[in-house]
Amino acid sequence: MPRLVPVFGHRFTPAAPSPSGSPVISAWQTDIIYCGANLLEYLADEYPLEQGRKTLSPISVRAPFWSRFVEAANRAEST
Template identity: 55%
Template sequence: MSAAEVVKLLRERRVALEAGLSEAELRLAERRYGVRFAPDHRELLTLALPVGDGWYDWRARGGERVRKAIREPFEGVLFDVEKNDFWPASWGERPDSFAARSEVVKRQVATWPQLVPLYAHRYLPAAPFGPGAPVFSVHQTDVIVFGTNLLDYAAREFGTTRVLPEGDLDTSGLEPWSLLAFEGYVP
């Protein structure tokens, strides 16, 4: 998978692209938002910055939207704890108060690999996860693998027929996101 192939595919699909981020802009975005771009995400953003509906402006012209997207996986889990009875047995006894449940969720989700917004509610794992990371679609605890890697994701999201075989998927080290995606994290 190369980021150049992703950029080519995005251009073919008429996604608006700005000049890529410089190394200084990448470091600034990582500091500003408290994330670390994984290698594939970093490579894409150095070649081109996709812009427009659904994309995140890492140059900070829409900073609050980026911050909200970074918080969204945690807030989605908390929503499902409160509204949909999500409570994995591994978390112990479910506390009676919202405040106590919220603290448990905060502690638990803080141990999960961080997800970095890519497009709409699609996320890539943050560094130190290496190249070839899957792209997750995350809506509360409804998580699916939307691409086995960034190129496969772009092909699926933007409607081409090029899709990599499922055998190329490596989600090791991405639990519990991957467990939610494969319904192995049962409340």
Template identity: 50%
Template sequence: MGAVGDAAVSVLREAGVTLAAGLTDSEIDSVHARFGVDFACDHLDLLKTALPLGERWPDWRDGDDAELQRMLGWPVESFVWDVLHQPVPFWPASWGPRPTEAVEIERTARKNLAKWPVLVPIYGHRYLPAAPAPPGCPVFSVYQTDVIYYGPDLVEYLRNELKVGALPREKWTFRQRVPYWSQFVEVANRAECI
């Protein structure tokens, strides 16, 4: 379809990932209707070119809606879990004083995280921001409050994840930053810095 989709599919093919026909416009509309999210342009370009299938790849065509919803909710749910359960409480200074009651802690965390861009799963716990994110956004690995860059953009992420001609991390060039998420990565996941 487009340059990003074609380059991504080339990496996926080289890695032996099973590919189905790309999503149609009506299937993309169905994803929006069911989950309330829109794919960012790079992600959309890939999914219109081909749909990666297999373990850990979200099947936006025939996948179980509950599993897809779980994957979509993972960044916030796992972040909130850390806020509630870490032995040393994880609490960003920008969220104000930490409440004492668990219900209020969770409510405040969710209210603040709702300001962060929605992340959409690519593979396992690797995510791109949802639309209206610009082209060239980084891919994040999100596991609770352990959030790192896993690629400076979709194609380089796939090369890194699938071990197909990946650049060393020190040679990655980032064209975009994602509000809140990029800042969190760049301050090494330290709550006091966000």
């Protein structure tokens, strides 16, 4: 299982050799979701300079192991 690098609290990004622009993942026990398409989007959404929360951009970079885990969990919840 690839390691995660802590960003803040229970938010993480995949460690190297993960591709540049990897998503930020919230991992709390078995609840694992995307929090941002990349670190810049996560920070802009978590600490906005303007009022209003934007929607999550599509995830363009898949993180080995973790993307499969998040997507499989979300498919199971929607059925």
